[in-house]
Amino acid sequence: MINTFIITILLIALAVTAGLLIFIVVRIMLRKEPWPASTGERLARILDGFPLPVFEIDSEHKVTQWNSALETMSGIKKADVLGTSGQWRAFYPEKRPVLADLIADGAPGKTIDAFYKGKFKPAPLIDGAYEAEDFFPALGEKGKWYQFTASPIRDNRGVVGAIEILEDVTDQHIADQNLRYYVGQLTRVQEEERKYLARELHDTTVQTLVALIYQLDNFFAGKPNLTEAETDRLRTIYKSLKRAVEGVRGFSRELRPPVLDDLGLVPGLSWLADDLKKVYNVEVNVDVSGEEKRLPQDVELALFRIIQEALINSAKHARVPSMQAKIAYLKDKVEVNVIDRGEGFDLPEKISSLPRDGKLGLAGIAERVQLLGGRLEIDTGKGRGTSVNVEIPL
Ligand SMILES: Nc1ncnc2c1ncn2[C@@H]1O[C@H](COP(=O)(O)OP(=O)(O)O)[C@@H](O)[C@H]1O
Ligand SMILES: [Mg+2]
Numbered sequence: 001m002i003n004t005f006i007i008t009i010l011l012i013a014l015a016v017t018a019g020l021l022i023f024i025v026v027r028i029m030l031r032k033e034p035w036p037a038s039t040g041e042r043l044a045r046i047l048d049g050f051p052l053p054v055f056e057i058d059s060e061h062k063v064t065q066w067n068s069a070l071e072t073m074s075g076i077k078k079a080d081v082l083g084t085s086g087q088w089r090a091f092y093p094e095k096r097p098v099l100a101d102l103i104a105d106g107a108p109g110k111t112i113d114a115f116y117k118g119k120f121k122p123a124p125l126i127d128g129a130y131e132a133e134d135f136f137p138a139l140g141e142k143g144k145w146y147q148f149t150a151s152p153i154r155d156n157r158g159v160v161g162a163i164e165i166l167e168d169v170t171d172q173h174i175a176d177q178n179l180r181y182y183v184g185q186l187t188r189v190q191e192e193e194r195k196y197l198a199r200e201l202h203d204t205t206v207q208t209l210v211a212l213i214y215q216l217d218n219f220f221a222g223k224p225n226l227t228e229a230e231t232d233r234l235r236t237i238y239k240s241l242k243r244a245v246e247g248v249r250g251f252s253r254e255l256r257p258p259v260l261d262d263l264g265l266v267p268g269l270s271w272l273a274d275d276l277k278k279v280y281n282v283e284v285n286v287d288v289s290g291e292e293k294r295l296p297q298d299v300e301l302a303l304f305r306i307i308q309e310a311l312i313n314s315a316k317h318a319r320v321p322s323m324q325a326k327i328a329y330l331k332d333k334v335e336v337n338v339i340d341r342g343e344g345f346d347l348p349e350k351i352s353s354l355p356r357d358g359k360l361g362l363a364g365i366a367e368r369v370q371l372l373g374g375r376l377e378i379d380t381g382k383g384r385g386t387s388v389n390v391e392i393p394l
Contacts, residue, residue, distance in 0.1 A: 100164035283322035290329030310338035318342025
């Protein structure tokens with residue numbers, strides 16, 4: 001009797017427990033939220049909401065993340081690339097390492113340079129990360145410019161993969177190219193205009209003024225009976241005419257120093273040093289090394305303009321009483337340095353962005369160097385002075 005009672009109680013308890021369990025399981029199964037996702041799935045969800053293309057690879061170079069923006073950009077679906085080493089397909093027509101592959105391998109700068117020749121640099125904020133900018137002819141209608149950063153992923157064993165993020169900078173590139181084209185045209189037109197004006201002033205204006213002086217001289221000679229007042233008046237006119245001739249000649253020389261065309265770069269620089277002394281009251285030390293020789297006219301003119309602009313910049317912006325212009329004639333190149341120990345300045349990342357603020361000097365220098373196939377380096381910084389270094393192959 002008692003046994004039956006206990007068994008009944010136990011059965012009821014069992015039924016209640018089972019019911020409760022079933023209730024809990026059903027509740028869990030009916031939950032709207034799935035089970036907590038794995039870290040990888042969570043990361044995938046975060047990256048899919050990210051507006052820039054991103055992918056991640058592991059140390060075996062297998063793709064572990066490929067976000068929606070990258071699917072759109074590349075036309076390659078996540079499902080088709082995850083777990084493969086097909087990341088290159090988004091960017092290149094043939095298999096080759098992408099930046100993330102090199103970073104995941106901890107490749108040295110030399111190896112990275114073999115694939116991204118001079119177009120990459122260490123990323124400023126992340127240790128071991130690199131950023132690069134390159135043109136991808138196969139993307140879009142006419143190719144695309146992308147800026148991309150690849151960063152290593154580390155755990156306590158070291159680098160276990162890499163993540164790469166891309167940004168389409170095609171529009172900026174087109175704007176930059178337009179600006180550079182504009183500066184290039186401006187530089188050429190300015191040079192032609194200077195030449196034209198210098199010649200016109202010399203050949204026409206100066207000649208006319210000189211002819212007037214002769215006429216006045218003759219007029220004087222034929223009039224011995226002028227009053228003193230009349231003579232004084234004519235003398236004043238005569239002096240004014242002479243001053244005008246000197247003024248126009250000087251102006252014409254500044255536009256295009258004949259000494260540059262006649263005698264070459266070094267005499268041109270001596271003339272420039274004298275001119276800057278007069279105009280800005282600064283001392284320019286010209287230092288020539290190597291065997292001085294005449295260079296092609298366009299090279300001499302371009303180097304002259306480069307040095308002139310750099311020296312005028314030092315005179316105007318550096319707040320120093322003196323500066324140095326060095327020119328070295330080497331076997332197959334000419335090196336030029338314009339150095340001041342003045343205030344220095346923060347150089348923008350791209351010189352080509354300066355014309356946007358109406359600053360055409362440094363951009364003009366860069367343009368001329370580019371036209372001659374040379375190299376430009378500007379070493380400056382607040383409080384560090386400025387050194388403009390140019391190398392032109394001969
Ligand atoms: N030698 C220099 N010392 C200090 N600042 C300089 C020097 N050269 C250039 N800069 C800075 O760089 C800017 C850009 O120069 P540039 O392109 O020649 O334009 P601009 O001389 O017309 O201002 C200048 O406005 C100035 O702030
Ligand atoms: Mg300037």
